[in-house]
Amino acid sequence: MEEALIKLSPSSATDFKSCPQLFKFRSVDRLEEPVSAVQARGSLVHVALQRLFALPPDERTPQGASWVLDEVWAELSADEEVRPSELTEAQEREWLDESRWLLNNLFQLEDPRAVSASRLEWWVEYELVETHLRGIIDRVEERADGDWILTDYKTGRVPGEARELTAFFGLRFYALVCWRAFGVMPREIRLVYLSDPAVLTLAPHERMLLAFEKQIVALSAAIRRALTTGDWRARPSPFCMTCAFQTMCPAWAAVPSSQAEGPPEGGP
Numbered sequence: 365m366e367e368a369l370i371k372l373s374p375s376s377a378t379d380f381k382s383c384p385q386l387f388k389f390r391s392v393d394r395l396e397e398p399v400s401a402v403q404a405r406g407s408l409v410h411v412a413l414q415r416l417f418a419l420p421p422d423e424r425t426p427q428g429a430s431w432v433l434d435e436v437w438a439e440l441s442a443d444e445e446v447r448p449s450e451l452t453e454a455q456e457r458e459w460l461d462e463s464r465w466l467l468n469n470l471f472q473l474e475d476p477r478a479v480s481a482s483r484l485e486w487w488v489e490y491e492l493v494e495t496h497l498r499g500i501i502d503r504v505e506e507r508a509d510g511d512w513i514l515t516d517y518k519t520g521r522v523p524g525e526a527r528e529l530t531a532f533f534g535l536r537f538y539a540l541v542c543w544r545a546f547g548v549m550p551r552e553i554r555l556v557y558l559s560d561p562a563v564l565t566l567a568p569h570e571r572m573l574l575a576f577e578k579q580i581v582a583l584s585a586a587i588r589r590a591l592t593t594g595d596w597r598a599r600p601s602p603f604c605m606t607c608a609f610q611t612m613c614p615a616w617a618a619v620p621s622s623q624a625e626g627p628p629e630g631g632p
């Protein structure tokens with residue numbers, strides 16, 4: 365990470381918010397971690413959706429989606445970022461079937477033939493007070509009246525009501541980048557949950573994005589402080605049980621492996 369500029373994507377910002385030590389492992393030390401079946405399924409489904417919406421509208425059918433998935437898997441099955449680690453052949457078949465089921469659920473939420481996507485998997489960036497915001501927006505629709513709709517696909521479950529605004533963290537991040545970099549306030553941001561399936565929407569406005577911008581500036585300042593002091597607080601939570609860095613995490617150093625069945629004391 366450059367000293368002068370803190371580089372933040374929605375996922376790295378979320379890492380720091382949830383556990384500064386996790387952010388350090390991933391974004392400062394840049395340690396590798398195995399690809400879980402859940403992460404790999406998310407990557408595969410995202411690539412398949414990108415291909416689906418690049419097809420002529422009348423080919424964006426459930427059969428077309430299934431064909432696209434097979435095509436993407438044939439191309440990417442050797443790619444370690446897409447192929448899950450440690451799956452047996454039978455588990456891999458089940459995993460592919462789940463990916464197909466997720467893709468198929470999209471048709472319960474919208475008719476892909478009617479969607480006019482202007483940009484797919486669009487890389488965006490903006491420099492904000494010593495902070496470089498960057499990331500990839502899954503889908504942007506630019507409507508005839510000039511309105512922008514940003515869509516983010518999710519393969520996990522819909523959050524409870526109390527966590528809805530948190531779930532929009534990534535899309536508020538992208539709405540801020542669109543507003544600052546292109547002068548466009550998106551009309552709507554949409555979270556498309558393929559497993560439930562369900563769509564959550566939010567209409568960004570100036571006050572919301574100004575408050576979010578302050579939050580990002582404060583987050584960036586906290587990261588800069590941690591870089592200077594070396595104080596990366598480990599914040600144990602139930603997520604530790606799936607964290608790839610648990611064995612090297614200071615929060616777990618004093619816990620015998622036989623007792624590592626829940627977060628150590630100090631966690632929620």
Ligand code: SF4
Binds near residue numbers: 385600607
């Ligand atoms: S094991 Fe828990 S506390 Fe340690 S880095 Fe991972 S998430 Fe943070």
